[in-house]
Amino acid sequence: MNTPNTSGSSLESQAAKFEVDISSRYRTDSIFKTLTWLAISIALLVLATLIVDVLFDGLPFVNWDFLTNFPSRKPERAGLLSALAGTIWVMVTVAVIAFPLGVGAGIFLEEFAEDNWFTRAIEININNLAGVPSIIYGLLGLQVFVRVFGPNGWFYELTLAIKESVYQLLVEAFGNNSMLLQWVYGLLTDADGQITGVDITGGRSIITGGLTLALLVLPIVIVSTRESLRAVPDSLRLAGFALGATRWQVVRDQIMPMAFPGVLTGTILALSRAIGETAPLITIGALTFISFLPENLQSPFTVLPIQIYNWVSRPQKDFHDLAAGGIIVLLVVLLVMNSTAVLLRNKLQKRF
């Protein structure tokens, strides 16, 4: 691209600029090197300061009671129990949804799909999704999972209308007292004998949060699955085909076992991203103060980062220190997850 400039006058002016004094050039070099060293040191120093600051403020608060108490208006009695439980519920939901979806999509794109416009469109789409701010996923969850599929939402109204018209049709066709009608009526009604629509998510619930975060981390799972599959050499696939196995048999019995450590590592890293997410869950309306444990997927919930946010945003110093305690717990959970991922990567991954 850069064609050398050959005109004589320019060469001369370049030559005039040439600094012969090598010792001053080396001095500039060492300053430059110091600057690069300084940059990395500043970044790591901030990391160290952050961790020391959090430990200093929060460590006195981290004890068994802190983990097993509900949040409270009195800082000395406040704990993390509901946030911890909520985080575990949401994370299990995310894993159950994102793992099969992401791995399946990754296998499809890497092993099954032909290289055509459709596949390329999906790839570009996944790249773009990875760059969408997380709070936008919160807006998606709010509209789709809370409003459309939630209580009294569009889907509720639709199913209600369908059920009512089915009931009306049966009444007209078979009369009011037939056995069939009694049986269908039992199927259509809730415990109170009312015909109701179907409320899938229960509104601002664990399943809503889990679905929202699952969509958020899906690109990470897909990309890491594809990378792990790509690392398995083609010779193994060809050997499988030569023995008469179908593509799916090769993937299931030969390729996936090889790629699995990488897939698992990617999934754990995706979950560790999800566990620290605050903004999308606030947007879908997760509660900030909750003093009961979730009972099912449709229960309201809070998670660790939201509890921390709640404590930080209060004016009293004691709550700030509680927040630091919560941060310590969150960071320990993250540390455990990430080191598991690294260990898995190092122990199980085969080199080809």
Next chain:
Amino acid sequence: MNSEPTRNDSLWQPDRQASRTSEAIVRTIFGAFALVSVLTTIGIVGTLIFEMFEFFQEVPFWNFLTDDQWTPLFPTAEFGIFVLISATARTSTIAVAIALPLGLFAAIFLSEYAGPKTRQIVKPLLEVLAGIPSVVFGYFALLFVTPLLQSFIPILQGFNALSAGLVLGISITPLVASLSEDAIFAVPRSLRDGAYALGATKREAIVSVVLPAALSGIVSSIILAVSRAIGETMIVTLAAGQNPSLGLNPFVPIMTMTAFIVQVSLGDTPAGSLAYKTIFAVGMTLFLLTLVLNIFSFWFVRRFREKYD
């Protein structure tokens, strides 16, 4: 002794039809899974456009662009989106002013100066920094950086763009560093050797040969960092405040686009209310800004990448 294998049809026979069926089933299911990502995009764009449309039924587009106040929750509501954009611009500009030199120099250090041992320690530490949840950075900005800065800058208020921007900058530094390092790493050795052969010192080789060769990757990493800074939520919500103000002053409380969405979401906002529609209009603005930046970044790499083979 007859070693000749006798032909026996009861031996293994492939059930080709079953194979074909299961193959087709798996292919369909996994293809449907891949479509979920497309559905997600459609869901995001559809949701934002639908609610934004509703919003502009009530608020004229012209007011959205030209009002100089942002008071959607007050009785005399005004909807000047540039009040929020000016706040996002303040925190993002400060953040990039921090992340650009730190990330770029860190990338140069890692790829050019650090030995393998140092790399082995420093790279995972940068990954740790990248993995710190944003609410933790928010805590740090509000309760450590702001008090620290206030001892130097007395006029600095408790909530301000400066400390939010500084910490935001630190939080996106690993992104700039790792993407720029990839770009620098991809520059072939022969180019460096050529520079040395012409008598360049190490710094001269880096500044005048390696960095220009890696420029497309570096620029795209910075654009992605800007996009990340614009969409960041918890740091700016916690440390920069919830007080819409137009202007460029980094010392006063401000409200970014993301902080507004959080503020409305924390209250109980019924669907169909104007406030509910407003967060989607703000979300659409945010989405468009980051989308344009992301596309620009991809385009830039493709357009200006130097290929060495």
